Amino acid sequence: MDGIPPALDENELVRRLVSIGWRGSRAVRLGPGDDAAFLRGGLVISTDMAVEGVHFRFDWISPEEAGFRAGAAAVSDLAAMGAVPEALLVSLAVHGDPSVAVELQRGVRAAGDRVGVAIIGGDVSRSPGPAVVDVVAVGRARTVVTRGGGEVGQGVWVSGSLGGAAAAVTAWSAGTEPDPRARKRFAAPPDRVPLGLALSTAGLACAMIDISDGLVADARRVAGASGVRIRVDTGAVPVDPGAGDLNLALEGGEDYELMFTAPPGAGSRIRALGQEMAVVLTRIGRVEEGKGVVLEDDRGRHSAPGRGGYDHFAGGTP
Ligand SMILES: [Mg+2]
Structure with a gap:
């Protein structure tokens, strides 16, 4: 979190990051700001990061459980759009023991198995600090349910x-x-x-x-x-x-x-x-x-x- 002014809350930080990264594109039907993005052609994509010490601790749950949780959380964003999962990508950073990465991956795979999808790629790195699990969830939908459809009387x-x-x-x-x-x-x-x-x-x-x-x-x-x-x-x-x-x-x-x-x-x-x-x-x-x-x-x-x-x-x- 170095370099982030303490007065910047998470919502404001996300707004700033989106403003840096996002510009309209003909490929995109729905950009940042919802549970997932929606591309022309029907792809629905979201990413979700879990950081040891922030989202979980290994004295609370096992590495395999932490992986499962991260995978399930990523898939949950597809569920919130009404999309069907198609694949996961997993990036892992672990300190010291590489077997932790193997256990994390097993957990994400179990979350993928539950919804019938495989892990199609990813990355792994040593971390000098906490372990990190980042899961990209890819799904498909004909139409999506956004956060913006609320109307008076519902x-x-x-x-x-x-x-x-x-x-x-x-x-x-x-x-x-x-x-x-x-x-x-x-x-x-x-x-x-x-x-x-x-x-x-x-x-x-x-x-x-x-x-x-x-x-x-x-x-x-x-x-x-x-x-x-x-x-x-x-x-x-x-x-x-x-x-x-x-x-x-x-x-x-x-x-x-x-x-x-x-x-x-x-x-x-x-x-x-x-x-x-x-x-x-x-x-x-x-x-x-x-x-x-x-x-x-x-x-x-x-x-x-x-x-x-x-x-x-x-x-x-x-
Ligand atoms: Mg969400």
Whole structure:
């Protein structure tokens, strides 16, 4: 992080980096700013980096689990576009023991196996510091679901349950062992590719994102991209049984569930789809006029959430 002014938060840094790298191109249908880019011809591409000491620690999970987690997180961005994975590329940097690279690669491969794709290339280097796993996920779609499709009157939905991964990190950071369910949520993010594809194909997801930085932070991204406000009924948010804490479900990240907005009146179709796919789908709020995210509790009390989500440049531990 040398040379990054401390006042520059992660969002602002990303804005600066995008402004340096991006210019419109006829090959590109959707550029930076969503879960993945979308090229003419149907390719969907995303990259996701995991850094030891920032995203994971080897005294928390094994190298193979860290690789699996990185691979699953990369694939999750394809799921959030409604795309089908086609291949992965993996770049690894490890300190000292090269067998760590082998274990990391095995883990990424297992994440690829789960969605039926191979690792088609990559790179490996020695690192003088932490281990790094960077996974490029390549997929395909006829059309994609962006973060920008939210419109007033739509419902807001989430898959699975939230807060488990953050509960595991909280326990490890406090020097204790996490609840096994929370540990599993951190080490083995779910495969939401079939769900993302089904929602996209059925026209049930108007805007969609995977929850990597926390429900509130990622809902704010959808609200911003769509030019709307998202109202979250906090009593409806499905808290992971391994977390048991609403705040972790709202603010904790890395659950890699899908949040999407759906047309009014689509509730019964969405619930039926969830049953068919054995994924719990919960309506947690609605899209309305305005901007940002508003939290509303069971008694109708409102609160403006804090910034929410993990900022890699704000200091502290993950
Ligand atoms: Mg994402």
